[in-house]
Amino acid sequence: MQVASQPLRPSTASELPTLDTSLLNSSPPDGTELRQANILFNVQVQEATGLSSLAKRFSKRMTARLRLHKVSSLLSGTSSPNTKASTEPEVS
Numbered sequence: 001m002q003v004a005s006q007p008l009r010p011s012t013a014s015e016l017p018t019l020d021t022s023l024l025n026s027s028p029p030d031g032t033e034l035r036q037a038n039i040l041f042n043v044q045v046q047e048a049t050g051l052s053s054l055a056k057r058f059s060k061r062m063t064a065r066l067r068l069h070k071v072s073s074l075l076s077g078t079s080s081p082n083t084k085a086s087t088e089p090e091v092s
Contacts, residue, residue, distance in 0.1 A: 031070070038063040 029037065045051060045059045 034070075035067075038067065 028034075042060055042063055045056055048056075
């Protein structure tokens with residue numbers, strides 16, 4: 001085991017990089033944008049050389065399961081945490 005030549009110095013809050021919170025403040029993506037992002041994500045994961053096949057298989061299953069959940073929630077009329085549900089009755 002190698003020992004570090006110099007001890008690590010704790011960082012202070014002023015030294016930490018600021019995080020981009022624009023995603024936290026934005027609306028969830030629409031279905032088309034989400035599908036495209038998932039396709040891009042899966043392609044990049046499959047092409048990555050440093051990932052195990054188990055991690056690649058998990059990411060593919062995860063996006064497929066999320067897609068299935070989105071479709072089933074749309075068909076059943078329920079909303080997921082990422083979907084804004086309307087609480088007002090429809091007006092004819």
